[in-house]
Amino acid sequence: MTTSVPKLAIPGQRLGSISAYSAGPGTHVQQSNIYASIAGPVVVDPAISQTNKKSILRVSRIVAGIDPSKSNQASSAASKKKPRYNTLPAVDSIVLARVTRVQKRQVTVSILVVLDDTTPANPEANQAASDNDNIASILTTAANPENHSSTDELRFQALIRKEDVRAVEKDRVVMDEMFRVGDIIRGSVLSLGDQSFYYLTTARNDLGVVMARSEAGNMMFPVSWKEMRDPVTGAGEQRKVARPY
């Protein structure tokens, strides 16, 4: 570790030797050296496992310091920096998605945001400044029925199969009582799937519907793991609800 690691890297810049570090995301290895493959700040993560003593060298996609307070409004998000969906869903990453179609055996969703997978299922991830920093604005616009525009084609599509909805009583699942079109769900990626769909699962307590509107069109609040209620009319509706934090 004689050579110092640069603070900022551009693609093709040599960062260090493979004998001193192991290569993390945003880097690649060539001729026993680690090179940056994207532009961004260089982060050295301390070694995590006992077997691998080398610290991990990675180039962060997230440029720290984008002011999260400004990006809460959708209007300023456009003027400042567009949210970038260039974190792809990978196996085990947690995503937020909107239900677009409910069928007997499966529901189709379109993935809105891939949450930071360094801190999976952690709500604090939302606070971390990232490309996903204006999740709130994405969700509020996405949960509005008027905003179900044709932009779904630009989003990654995913399926939740009937047997992946919940962990218990899998055979009693009725899709209509789990999801409705327009719901925002939190799910975990099972596999990259086939040519057009990713496969998601919601079979965990913290996964499921996070935002939904009632038949009357009001935003509902969760009352149990399988029911949400309309605050205005008081009517309850069945959902596979994610555990609120």
Place this chain on the structure above:
Amino acid sequence: MSNQRQASSASQVPHLSPAELSYLYTSLSLPKTPIRPDGRSPTQFRPLTAETNILPGTNGSARIGFADGTQAIVGVKAEVEKTILSNETLASERGAGPEPTDQEGSTTAAVGGHGSWVQMSIEIPGFRDDDALPVFLSEMMRESLVGAVGTDENSDMTGGLKGRLVINKRWHWRLYIDVLLLSQPLAYPLPLLSLTTHLALLSTKLPKLKSQGEEDPFFDDDWAVAEYLYPRSSPSTGAKISSSSSRPSFVRPPVTLLVISVGENIIFDPNREEIAVADAVLAISITRDTQAGHLRLLSIRTVDPPSRLTQPGVPNSENVNMLGAVAPTDDIAVLNPVTGEEEVPGVWRPRRGGAKRSVISEMVKTVLKKGGVGEEVLEGLEGVEVS
């Protein structure tokens, strides 16, 4: 955009498993002695059958069939067309005033000919006319065709093919070269199309001109006295051009060769499986230099190697299904000296990056050197009887 084909090579990705690709790569990259799937030597071409003048309605035509069943037909048609004097030439004539210097400006235009007089269209089954592959191939072949300029001062071919197309100041020939691939492209079709085009152009005849000078062109009806577009050495043409050696010293249409590098080996005329594991693919166009007798380079283009788009193999150490089945020390990544990548032996990794300059230089040298592949191919084509 969805219907747009992926460019030149992507549609050619063969359906080989990572294990097959790795096996192929290993056998092709054996130092000095690559083992090709069909047992050819690195510089050997696939056997082919060729015939010329098969289409009576054309000025020249040829058919070549490879042993694997891919066939191509090329027809060459020529039309007389009025030369449109360019704006620039007109301007220079007008601007020059009363002095007779305008002659100079217009003769350069007339002698030079114009690249757009040669039109090339390639039809490949399964591809639209404006897909990337046919466009790329036709641009590549047309470029070397019109780029070849003769150096022999006293032949008809000064100015190359373009110069040959000039009839007089106001008239010229327009050449249509239509290439038809008769079967699905099994391999990258460039060598087949280029060889067929070469033969078709060799057999192309233009009617003998009877008019003289700046008259409107007027041709001899007798097809028997028609002249070859590319003059040949046979006595019937009567086109005697000084040749000091026994070597045919006539301008010949260019040939485009497909060359790949795998590891440290350089391999010619790759078939579909071989090109799928290539580190670098070059299309090299050559022609024979009329004066010096050696070969001359006309153009080089890189072709996107399909190996970049292949599916990677998974080493056992990362394979979930093999967890515990093998000791993790079984496959240790070693440095591939050619690509500089860490690779587990026997596990396929898609190629990335480009080619070293030394590799490119070596590939060109193998084509151009005396007694090299380029001469062999041109001599072989010369041997095809043009009736």
Place this chain on the structure above:
Amino acid sequence: MMADRRRVNGPPSGTRPAVFTADLQLGASATDRAQRQRQPSELRKIFLKTGLIPTASGSSYLEFEPSASLAAARANPKSLIPPSSALKLACTVHGPKPLPRSAAFSPNIVLTTHVKYAPFAARQRKGHIRDSGERDLGVHLETALRGAIIAERWPKSGLDITVTILEAEDDRWWGSAPDSHDASWGMMNVLAGCITAASAAIADAHIDCLDLIAGGVAALVADESGNSAAGTTKLMLDTDPAEHRSILSACVVGYMPARDEITELWLKGDSSKASLEEGDDRSGHDALIDGAVDAARGAHTVLAEAVRESLLRIVGQS
């Protein structure tokens, strides 16, 4: 000729600017071909900036410095026709985005490149539909970029790269008759610019790549400095075709300095007559490729600086 009927099209064959007799009497100075003022190995300055188009995930804008004669002609126009042109182009990157439903599964990112001249970009007006030259450029650009991108990091996704050329390089000086060397030399300069700009835009979009890939052009031109024998040639980097009487051969490369690798090579013309210095036993095409690589190295310094600058700009916003 395919014309787009949905638009109001310009005249099909272009128009000629009026030439007034007063201009002709002005003397030869107005209509003289521009001469190269730079050293053979001196490149034109490049302006490159990333992140200018907010709706794209990555973008860049590239401009070449106008040649000395062009700058002079703009400041003090003697003729309606500028002596040469300087390259200006914009590149946008959209993606990674899902592949269309009809597309097959791809373990790698699927690159789509689209190069389009603006109708007013060149002296000869271009149509709105891409012609074969533009498609050809698209394939070249794709070959260059695909070698630089680490494609397996982005499975099942597509990347659209669009280059719009606002001002193109000329193929030759407008005043010289189309002689036998009427090949499209300007296109090679355009390709080099496309490669450099697209590389900056890809870095701006945070797509993994092996190195910033830069484009460079070198050419063998007929020597015009009267003191040498006719027929000798000179190797020049970053040639402006309008400044030379005749270009014998030219070469463009897409080059990655960190790996010393060429992903795209396009060489054409007769390179056999290269008259190199004493003791230089390289063949003509090797010298050309080396020259183009040198030009690309020069462009790479600008490219690296532009990417670093945009990175600092984002970091500095905090």
